Amino acid sequence: MSLLRPERQIAPSILSADFARLGDQVADVLEAGARVIHVDVMDGHFVPPITMGPIVVEALKGLATDSDAHLDVHLMVERPERHIAAFAKAGADSITCHVEATPHLDYALNAIRDHGCEAGLALNPGTPAEAAAQAQPDYVLCMTVNPGWGGQSFIPRSLQTIERLHTLMPQVPIEVDGGIDEHTAPDCARAGAGVFVAGSAIFGSDDPAAAYGRIASSISG
Secondary structure (H helix, E strand, O other), X not given: OOOOXXXXXXXXXXXXXXXXXXXXXXXXXXXXXXXXXXXXXXXXXXXXXXXXXXXXXXXHHHHHXXXXXXXXXXXXXXXXHHOHHHHHHHOOOEEEEEOXXXXXXXXXXXXXXXXXXXXXEEEOOOOOOHHHHHHOOXXXXXXXXXXXXXXXXXXXXXHHXXXXXXXXXXXXXXEEEOOOOXXXXXXXXXXXXXXXXXXXXXXXXXXXXXXXHHHHHHOOO
């Protein structure tokens, strides 16, 4: 599995999962058809919250491997180049760093590739699309909320950024993250997105597998 595949993909984000039942909840969405699991890593510096580290990726690797699924690690951390090796060793298949988080962006993207992972670049809502085009990542993650907290509302002007990214980098997959559900995902798809990160819309639901299915159905056309 890869983020670089042409078909649209839903990536449930475990940031909103019940960590007392993390393995069971991830297994439920994998059984429902998910083949990308998104892991939001926050350090308390680049964004205020602190979340999880490589040990969580390592714990999920077996489940992912058994389902031929992809572990997508999103580093919302300062100086992400310092953490790439640990997450790659733990089992990440793709690693995303923020253009705003390091002065060594080219080095960071190359380090991700050198460790055998797909290299992604994330943009905050206030960052222009041109910043991604200059860096030449394998894929781009367009934040559709301000990074750091789950459960935020989708920022409508993000659609313009997605469209601009698609124009500048038509062959590069676009991932969207923030406020994604069955109502916002179709607009993002029409703008050019192909990978849809959904956290609270899936794991905040009483039935994460059914919620996954509703989002998948909304972008299936």
